Amino acid sequence: MSSSRPKTVQIYLPDGNARSVRVAEITSRTVQATEIPRQKLQWAGELRPIVSAFTSYSATRETTPLSQTPTEPYIPETMLAELQDNFGTVQPLLSVLGFPILDPLVSAGRKDEGHEVLYCQGKGAEATCEYTEDGLVVRPP
Structure with missing residues (x-):
């Protein structure tokens, strides 16, 4: 856009x-x-x-x-x-x-560009996230 x-x-x-x-x-x-x-x-x-x-x-x-x-x-x-x-x-x-x-939004899992993907798992919760220019972007699994 x-x-x-x-x-x-x-x-x-x-x-x-x-x-x-x-x-x-x-x-x-x-x-x-x-x-x-x-x-x-x-x-x-x-x-x-x-x-x-x-x-x-x-x-x-x-x-x-x-x-x-x-x-x-x-x-x-x-x-x-x-x-x-x-x-x-x-x-x-x-x-x-x-x-x-x-x-x-940035595409998730861009490890080839040096972005580290973080994973969160807990009781009834699961998500992935990564740091971007705008801050931390959290995504559903």
Whole structure:
């Protein structure tokens, strides 16, 4: 999903505080991503469930094996190209703000590239994991 073309990302701090509201944008595009800390959302009670749902989703990036493979819906080639362009714009903005939810997960078991795979077995629990650039990635067996 991410493009290998160079990009310039500009981050604006409206409060002058890097731990407060941050607005990120790719300087050659008109798309912006805005991060608002939870503490700043206390005045906007109606927005809290939406942000909480997004935060819950973004905190659990994982792969889940499917018992059935869904069929790919028909999408016209022109619309597909535009969607891929949009994702290519949004993906680095979310990553820069600390939400790499559109970044692909590393493939498990890449010992040939020097990645050590760790195994965890316990009463009713089993998993494998490896250290990546993003931290520890845990996968079901």
